[in-house]
Amino acid sequence: MFERPRSGERAVLVRLGLGAPVDPEDLQEFTQLALSAGATPVATVTGRRDRPDPRYFMGSGKAEELRAAAAAAEADVILVDHALSPSQERNLEKLIERRVLDRNGLILDIFAQRARSAEGHVEVELAQLKHIASRLVRGWTHLERQKGGIGLRGPGETQLESDRRIIGQRVKVLTKRLEKIKQQRDTGRQQRAEIPVPSLALVGYTNAGKSTLFNALAGTDAYVADQLFATLDPTVRRITLPGGTPIVVADTVGFIRELPHELVAAFQSTLTEARAATLLVHVVDASNPRRDEQIAQVDSVLADIGAGDIPQLLVYNKIDRLETAARVDRDANGRATAVWISARERLGLPLLISAVAERLARFARRARLRVPASAGALRSRLYAAHAVRAESSTEDGSLELSVELPDLELLVLARTAGVQILEVQGPEMPCTPEGAYLQSSALRAIK
Numbered sequence: 001m002f003e004r005p006r007s008g009e010r011a012v013l014v015r016l017g018l019g020a021p022v023d024p025e026d027l028q029e030f031t032q033l034a035l036s037a038g039a040t041p042v043a044t045v046t047g048r049r050d051r052p053d054p055r056y057f058m059g060s061g062k063a064e065e066l067r068a069a070a071a072a073a074e075a076d077v078i079l080v081d082h083a084l085s086p087s088q089e090r091n092l093e094k095l096i097e098r099r100v101l102d103r104n105g106l107i108l109d110i111f112a113q114r115a116r117s118a119e120g121h122v123e124v125e126l127a128q129l130k131h132i133a134s135r136l137v138r139g140w141t142h143l144e145r146q147k148g149g150i151g152l153r154g155p156g157e158t159q160l161e162s163d164r165r166i167i168g169q170r171v172k173v174l175t176k177r178l179e180k181i182k183q184q185r186d187t188g189r190q191q192r193a194e195i196p197v198p199s200l201a202l203v204g205y206t207n208a209g210k211s212t213l214f215n216a217l218a219g220t221d222a223y224v225a226d227q228l229f230a231t232l233d234p235t236v237r238r239i240t241l242p243g244g245t246p247i248v249v250a251d252t253v254g255f256i257r258e259l260p261h262e263l264v265a266a267f268q269s270t271l272t273e274a275r276a277a278t279l280l281v282h283v284v285d286a287s288n289p290r291r292d293e294q295i296a297q298v299d300s301v302l303a304d305i306g307a308g309d310i311p312q313l314l315v316y317n318k319i320d321r322l323e324t325a326a327r328v329d330r331d332a333n334g335r336a337t338a339v340w341i342s343a344r345e346r347l348g349l350p351l352l353i354s355a356v357a358e359r360l361a362r363f364a365r366r367a368r369l370r371v372p373a374s375a376g377a378l379r380s381r382l383y384a385a386h387a388v389r390a391e392s393s394t395e396d397g398s399l400e401l402s403v404e405l406p407d408l409e410l411l412v413l414a415r416t417a418g419v420q421i422l423e424v425q426g427p428e429m430p431c432t433p434e435g436a437y438l439q440s441s442a443l444r445a446i447k
Contacts (some may be wrong), residue, residue: 011039012070015081016058017048025290029257030081030103032207037110042073056095057088067096079106083258086135103258104131119181126174133167182272197238197385198360198406199248201274203302204283205294206254209317213283213343214251217353236273241357245386250277255301257293264304275307278406279359286316286324286340313359314338315352320345328355335359364404369413370420373397378416 011034015027027046034041045066047058056063057080070078077099078092084102092100101109108128115124202210218237235251250273264271274280282298284291295314302308319326319342326348329338336355341348366389371378382388382403390402400422405413413419 009038009040010042010074010076011079012043012045012066012073012075012077013041013079013081014045014058014066016046016062018052019050021048022046026081030079033103033106033110034079037106037113039077039079042075043069045069052082052088055088055091057082057084057092063092063095066092070096070098077101089135107256107259119178122174122178122181126171126178129167129171129174133164133171197246197248198278199250199273199276200279200281200356201250201252201277202281202283203252203274203298203307204254204315205285205288205298206256208254208283208285208294209343210254210283211251213281213315213317213341214249216343216346216349218249241353241360245357245360247356247360250274255298257297259301264301271305271307274302275305275310277307277310279356280307280310280312281315281356282312283315283317285318287318287321291316311359313355316340317343319347326351360406364406365410366402366404366425367410367413367421368423369401369403370394370422371399371401372418373399375399375418378419 013027013030013034015022015030017023027044031041045062047062049059053059058066066078069075075098078096078101080092080100080102082102083104084092084100089100089102108124108131111120111124112128115121202214204210214235214237218239236248238246238248240246252271252274280302282295284295288294299308302310314329314337316338319340324340326342327340328336328351329340331337336358339348339352339355341352343349379388379399379401382401387403387405387409388401389404392400394400410421410424414421
């Protein structure tokens with residue numbers, strides 16, 4: 001058996017067109033993935049098939065061609081831009097005598113390199129173990145005893161069984177650890193929610209410029225690089241919009257086509273920043289000819305993680321490559337639906353900020369509250385969030401506050417002890433506490 005290298009540098013890339021010729025854009029993206037993993041592509045093998053071959057995924061002739069290309073280029077690893085079954089991966093490794101890594105394994109390797117936080121490390125290791133578990137093969141059997149003899153009867157435990165047991169135990173440990181980290185993150189999120197502040201989550205295809213935009217909005221120096229998955233761990237910052245309205249902005253991991261299911265499952269806690277957002281800012285590389293495809297891929301992943309129904313504002317980034325002026329696109333009702341900017345050149349950022357403020361205002365309602373005089377902490381939080389528009393005292397010493405808050409925050413206040421909502425008005429129609437608004441399913445869910 002050949003020695004599996006810890007990290008393969010010289011790589012042969014494989015991409016087959018199934019039922020159609022190989023798309024050059026797909027091959028270019030896979031090349032970027034290989035470069036992001038630290039590999040040096042030394043050869044490329046392409047082809048076309050109607051359907052995958054059960055043995056090698058590719059035909060036997062193409063497999064021999066791949067073997068010859070790997071030998072000629074002195075490659076260390078074979079990178080296949082498809083999801084291989086465990087048997088297909090093993091058969092190719094046995095034939096070519098080099099390590100074979102499919103698309104899912106390559107993305108997992110990149111994530112392992114990019115993880116910085118404790119949560120990121122746990123999530124990546126959990127995803128890798130679940131991926132590896134299906135690829136264990138029968139190895140040496142240090143405890144197996146098939147021969148007769150005193151003390152040697154019985155099958156014992158094979159190395160394969162031992163590996164599966166160890167992986168299973170490790171998965172349980174990591175799952176518990178991830179649950180604890182999730183609880184800690186939820187606690188931090190709940191503490192932020194005590195001050196009613198709307199939140200934005202920057203989402204989008206990998207390398208669309210989310211981190212560059214995040215730095216431009218938040219004035220931070222988050223890591224930025226022209227590579228896939230440069231940012232893995234989420235970063236959260238609080239900023240203030242013109243007019244004094246504070247918001248929380250979160251930079252999240254980028255998505256990609258055919259994102260491994262192991263990662264989507266493992267990164268549920270990290271992606272909660274997207275699920276809990278008031279508004280999703282969907283960043284798109286406007287210069288990419290396949291931007292519509294990428295938008296669809298991101299929307300698909302958002303639906304998978306339960307964020308498909310959250311309102312979105314499209315941001316077409318990198319307009320400096322198109323020589324296009326910054327602008328705001330609106331629908332038939334005059335609502336801002338897309339903003340064209342260049343985060344790197346800081347073009348159109350005022351338009352984006354105005355569009356965000358406009359969209360967030362649509363979530364807010366004006367309300368008149370009565371709170372007891374002893375609710376000083378609640379009053380301070382509302383003032384800190386710049387939500388109070390007017391205040392007056394009543395004869396019994398309680399306070400009446402006129403506030404402007406998103407629906408969900410008003411629903412939270414409606415269940416707060418001592419708080420009485422006297423009137424609610426929204427951009428579309430006024431309503432009273434007796435109306436359906438405060439008796440909505442959202443309020444029942446909170447209760």
